[in-house]
Amino acid sequence: MAITVTVVDDHPAILAGIRAWYAEADPPIRVVAAGTSIKCAWTSPGDEADVVILDLNVEENPTVSYRATVRRLVDAGRKVIVYTMQDSEDVALTCLDLGVCGFLTKAEGNDHLVAATVAAARNQPYLPPALAGAMVANRHPQRPALSDRESEVLTLWFQCESKQLVADLLDITTRTVGTHLDRIRLKYANVGRPAATKAALLARAIQDGLVDVDDL
Structure with missing residues (x-):
């Protein structure tokens, strides 16, 4: 059975790239919704995708913190993977503490995003090399x-x-x-x-x- 995903990112090229990566994934991963606004992550109860891929820079209102966006999704029971240009360990740990299933930088590439998505759908943690290295170096x-x-x-x-x-x-x-x-x-x-x-x-x-x- 295919894993279903909603992708929220404000760069159309990123959205297209993620769709292409998932189309070649094994096990199958199907993008059921995608857009540049967090609104596309909200669907009718029972119709939610298995995983939400979230860029941290998608809020239309600049006064809304990414923390509020992440907390809202997590509190609604969504499995969230943050996929962002930010490579701050503090931001990563904040997101993990808020309850996301994974945190990846966009420099990590397609293999890690696919692996993290599969892990989240299976309720397993996934830590990409860059973030793992930063954590090991900072006891x-x-x-x-x-x-x-x-x-x-x-x-x-x-x-x-x-x-x-x-x-x-x-x-x-x-x-x-x-x-x-x-x-x-x-x-x-x-x-x-x-x-x-x-x-x-x-x-x-x-x-x-x-x-x-x-x-x-």
């Missing part, structure tokens, strides 16, 4: 102390599509997996670095050296 001093078991659960969760797969690999229950992940998130919140989503938690873990990019 954070406020690193929570995780137990060996918590680190093991965390790494496997990043590698798997579901908590059930982690539970099967470790011979524990999904409830126990969830308890470990809740405890990890609490530890991050306690040091002032909340990570509510899987993508945000992955970014934190890479920053802190808790997982290695090669492990993923």
Whole structure:
């Protein structure tokens, strides 16, 4: 079954390029809506695309922050991938903290956008090389102390599509997996670095050296 996507970008050439990349993708990715305004991301309930590809510079009203746009989409339950010219790690982490599934710069190219789209549709995190490299180079001093078991659960969760797969690999229950992940998130919140989503938690873990990019 094809993955469906809405693309929001203010450059027609970018829109055309993304359509062409998705047309050649495997598994199939179908663009069901595209435009230069955030309005094209809003459809009738039940008709939403699986993933929204969002440029951060599409608001018609310059007083509206990209944070408000991202938060509105995420709060509506949309799976958002930010695809932007901005390469700021602060902007990337802000978007991840707001709940996006992925953050890519337009310099990353088609392979990474396609891979990130597939990952988002499958509820998996995806971290492109440029952003991963920046995070590895910028270790954070406020690193929570995780137990060996918590680190093991965390790494496997990043590698798997579901908590059930982690539970099967470790011979524990999904409830126990969830308890470990809740405890990890609490530890991050306690040091002032909340990570509510899987993508945000992955970014934190890479920053802190808790997982290695090669492990993923």
